[in-house]
Amino acid sequence: MSRRLPWIVAAAAGAALVGLLVARRAERVAVHPDPRPGITAERVLPPGLVLNTPGAAEAYAAARSAPAVLDGVYCHCECAKHLGHRSLLTCFESDHGAQCDICMGEATLAARLAAQGSSLDAIRRAIDERFGS
Numbered sequence: 001m002s003r004r005l006p007w008i009v010a011a012a013a014g015a016a017l018v019g020l021l022v023a024r025r026a027e028r029v030a031v032h033p034d035p036r037p038g039i040t041a042e043r044v045l046p047p048g049l050v051l052n053t054p055g056a057a058e059a060y061a062a063a064r065s066a067p068a069v070l071d072g073v074y075c076h077c078e079c080a081k082h083l084g085h086r087s088l089l090t091c092f093e094s095d096h097g098a099q100c101d102i103c104m105g106e107a108t109l110a111a112r113l114a115a116q117g118s119s120l121d122a123i124r125r126a127i128d129e130r131f132g133s
Contacts, residue, residue, distance in 0.1 A: 035072035062111030
């Protein structure tokens, strides 16, 4: 028995590690919000108030062009947890979107796919594949 004890301990530790990794991965699954009916871009910052950072003007324009799509997308920068944001659209109601490459990338991708006629589910999958961890 004493010769098998190290192997039993190693197997138990390995199983615990696998369980921890699976649990951590499950925490990262994006839960996309349902877009609110009638949502508009009225709260998205206007061009004159957007910070002059690379890509910001295009990202805010994307948010203004597809607010219902962005309102149905989870932001992978995890601002929902840290800043209380409801959806990707919320990132563009302040200067947060201009300071975050993830927000800007998600917004421009979502608006481009929406303009090409992609469904919200297809847009969510594309964003999860590119920006999810």
